[in-house]
Amino acid sequence: MPVKYSYPPKPLPETTGTLSTIPITKGEQIIVTSNPSLHNISAVTSTSLAPPASTSRSEQPPTPAPSVKAFNDAISAPTPIVQPQRRPDSPLAQNDIPVESSESVALPGRDAGYLQLRVVPDDNSCLFSAVGVVFEGEIEAAQRLRKVVADAIRNDPFTYSDVMLGQPADQYIEKIVKPETWGGAIAELSIFSKHYKTEISSFDVATGRCDRFGQDEYDSRCLLVYSGIHYDALTLSPLPVSPPSFHTTVFPVTDSTILPTAEKLISQLKARHYYTDTATFDLRCQICGTGLKGEKGAREHASQTGHVQFGEY
Secondary structure, eight states, rough: EEEEETTEEEEEOOSOOGGGSSOOOTTEEEEEEEGGGGGOOOOOOOOBBOOOOSSSSSSOOOOOOOOSSSHHHHHOOOOOOOOOOOTOTTTTTTTOOOEEEEOOOOOTTTOOOOEEEEEOOOOOHHHHHHHHHTTTTSGGGGHHHHHHHHHHHHHOTTTHHHHHHTHHHHHHHHHHSSSOOOOOHHHHHHHHHHHHTTTEEETTTTTTOOOEETTHHHHHHHEEEEEOOOOEEEEEESSTTOOOOGBBBEETOOOHHHHHHHHHHHHHHHTTOOOOOOTOOOETTTOOEEEEEHHHHHHHHHHHHHOOOEEOO
């Protein structure tokens, strides 16, 4: 019965030591697959053993040796699929986010897993929640991640200038730490890429474009999905129905299957119109309540009033 661990799946090393000698770290997955050859194990019959000498005048009937047939039947039977139990110490044990099992694509290769759409709440903090799922294992990290952005902008005024931010840096910092403020893409994802030393590949569902922050700078990457006004994450699960606490969220950049599989999943999302047309969607300014049409209307309103907090309605 082959046993593999980690990502990409690899065989366990041979060892005669204790379980602690196996190089499995906290949070890694273990994949066990049945061996078809076990179904061909034939029944083993045994000869009877002579009974021990007895002082009884009547002979005892010979006692047959235990048969291993029942054991063979047991190990040859198909193993029922049992949902893995979440570990009590899992960071997502109390914060599992529902998985859209219908939105998954299998990676090439046996036991490679399924790339899944991980949906986060639509609450003005979706970018931070998606990043929190990937790097912190919880959407509750969103507010802490806002502070990461604020500190990075404050500590590097040359990179994150007023021109880049589109407004004075102090004003941007004051707003970005508020939970009702949307996160932008360029500054925030660039900051998170540097903070976690990981390439962030962000896919736009409407266009299929992939913006890669930290490209060619790091050894690992993660995947985000942008649907016009909302961010979600893409993660890898052992099975389409595996709970989120069993998902892999960061991948080696050397894995040539991740980006093509993500592109395939993005195509599926686009086919079912999992995006918002930012040119025509309806917005409302969350500061003054003004109704707006599309991204252009939001930009014009922001330039006229300085209001930058919007919500779809």
